[in-house]
Amino acid sequence: MKEMVKSEGLTFTYMEETEEGQTGAEMKKALDGVDLSIRKGQMIVILGHNGSGKSTFAKMLNALLKPTSGSLWVDGIDTSDDEMLWNVRQSAGMIFQNPDNQMIASIVEEDVAFGPENLGVDPPLIRQRVDEALEAVGMAAYAKASPAHLSGGQKQRIAIAGILAMKPDLIVLDEPTAMLDPRGRAEVMKTLQKLNKEDNITIVHITHYMEEAAMADYLYVIDQGKVALSGTPREVFSQVERMKELGLDVPPVTELAYRLQDPVMQEKLKARGIEIPGDILTVEEMVEALCPSN
Template sequence: MNDTMIACDNVTYKYESNSDKQIKFALNGVTLNIKKGEFVVVLGRNGSGKSTIAKHMNALVIPSEGKVYVDGLDTSQEENVWNIRNKAGMVFQNPDNQIVATIVEEDVAFGPENLGIEPKEIRKRIEDCLKRVNMYEYRSHAPHLLSGGQKQRVAIAGVLAMRPECIILDEPTAMLDPSGRKDVIRTIKELNNKYNMTIILITHYMEEAVEADKIVIIDKGKKVKEGTPKEIFSNVELMKDIGLDVPQVTELAYELKKNGICINTEILTINEMVNALCQLR
């Protein structure tokens, strides 16, 4: 059995710049392997190519060179696109762009209806998916009256109702306040932990990346580094060189170490920092 959900094999994506008609590279030779059930975060600053790689994973964009496979299906083959989009659902930055109905449950039903699912099964999926994202009590509400975080959870429920094996989230918290962001991240983690769903989260918020199984750093269209959160964030100088932050406690550990205090620099959470400081006594 193939346990690879998404494979990017030497993916390059070129486009012509509008201003000077030069050929630019949004992606340049990216190779990446994401296993089924993995929670992967793709980090990069604005313009790094992280959103472009997300669009390749859903066959919204086809590589100029190289290949992308979603559960073994080649995204460049037109006959695969329908199956690929059923396997890999996409959630975008602005939930308003994904909400199409005037009632929450009708919005969640939209995808399955288009797949030709029978009404009884759709009703079951609406209930199940709204419960999964803790929005069931809002099923009769109008989406435009919800908060940003609630809207984004409805958008996630709409994708879940199509029963994908994998969800790609392209900066889903960028337009949300801190509490909305927490809600959405909690929902994503639950889908991964409880239902073993493959999650690919594109973000530039470091604290969202701490819980991932694997982090991939993209910069200037290339994969710069890949590893566990501890491996990635303990490399403070590299992160700063490419214009990314690290969690505050990781930076504190790095500064303490630099000033001669013998402390583990692979610290990601406040609890880990408290334990490390207690051991210094």
């Protein structure tokens, strides 16, 4: 499979801006030698506590920020190449945390059309893309509505449609569910999974929610600008102690399973003929372990 994103020694340093608008002293190394590669069609989750550099990484994927040193390729394009800037932004769509602050128009379909309009797509084709994109996120019925009257989850799905209409290969989401209620979160996650599975769009999802991270194909945990852990959710979450060191949680069910690995607990469980593996990710798996007859 082809690589969608590849980085080598990716480093980014925020510079202090002097009054003349020139870059002055170094302020903070947000990313420090990140090497990773994301294959096409994968669903990737990036974890990390606040200030770990994960949002910086997201902005670099969209060429909003350029590497201070090292390189980053998106779909084979070097993001530091100014000539290809708009190609990078077209193929790597970006969704931000606050749904209100990324909507330009006061009508849903006009907002979705904003991206393709910027790309200079033919008017009839824009119409078609907008309708398809709204259909894909299940918001076709709201095409003429005003975003002000929609819920957070719906607004975020409109934002996703706005990116879809630009026909990206990769969607980068920077904590898209942080401001949503549980129902909105579920809506957005369902949409993302559908896009990933059915339309084969690569997804890079930055989140704080471990339940969402558990749905990924592959996880990267970033700490102080470096990749601290990586692997499938099962591999990463089974390292409960290491995750805690990094200031992160694991899904509650995983933590429960982990605690049950204690020899005393194991003894008690064994006495009842129950065996619980240490790498449980979902509630369903726990149910299965407890009542195998199901």
